[in-house]
Amino acid sequence: MTGSHHAALGDVRREKAQRTSAATEALGILLPGRPQGGHASGMRFPAEARRDVHVRYTRPSCMGGFAVFTVDFEPLPDGRLGFEFINPLSPDDIDAECAQAVSDGILLWLIGAGPQNTYFDRPPLPTTKELAAGVPVRPDAGPGLIALRAVLLHSRLHPIDSLPWTHARAGWRAADKTWRGAKATGDPMDLAP
Structure with a gap:
């Protein structure tokens, strides 16, 4: 893969992580290792x-x-x-x-x-x-x-x-x-x- 492909793949992963984080936070679900609510543990x-x-x-x-x-x-x-x-x-x-x-x-x-x-x-x-x-x-x-x-x-x-x-x-x-x-x-x- 070239450098531009790595950058594009990184952007896609970041967007997916942001959507997942927003959805789980809205539902009150804690995913291990993901900061939510401003705290490392989450809730x-x-x-x-x-x-x-x-x-x-x-x-x-x-x-x-x-x-x-x-x-x-x-x-x-x-x-x-x-x-x-x-x-x-x-x-x-x-x-x-x-x-x-x-x-x-x-x-x-x-x-x-x-x-x-x-x-x-x-x-x-x-x-x-x-x-x-x-x-x-x-x-x-x-x-x-x-x-x-x-x-x-x-x-x-x-x-x-x-x-x-x-x-x-x-x-x-x-x-x-x-x-x-x-x-x-x-x-x-x-x-x-």
Whole structure:
């Protein structure tokens, strides 16, 4: 082949790749190795907001445990990657330690930790810098990089039984029941008195 044939063949391949990329992006399909949405992995998680997720986690025992809150999950704006937790509530609604535990529980679910890892034997959480660079969401949630904002809307405290570990577990449950839906139902802690 001559040089002009190579150039023409290259132009045809580029046009085909652009058409394929545009079509797959419009359908939300991720092709491995193809940047989409401005990020090398392609998709951001979540794709749409999930509103008014209510979690009631109680553990009647000598150790106690009480967490009740409502949270909104929404994609980060402006195509950013990362994780933001916003707590506009007063300390009468939730103290800072329990609010941080809710945030940690949500992030632990996103990175793939199990419920047993929410307070004891938990894996290290990614840093803000790592999240901004792109951390993949857990495999069973689908493809994409974490780009999530969680906003705490309502919370109730129990003067004795509201503990950080219960809030971490409840944060994990909030994310789990939001994205796994019916597969995540049936946790006895949701039904306890």
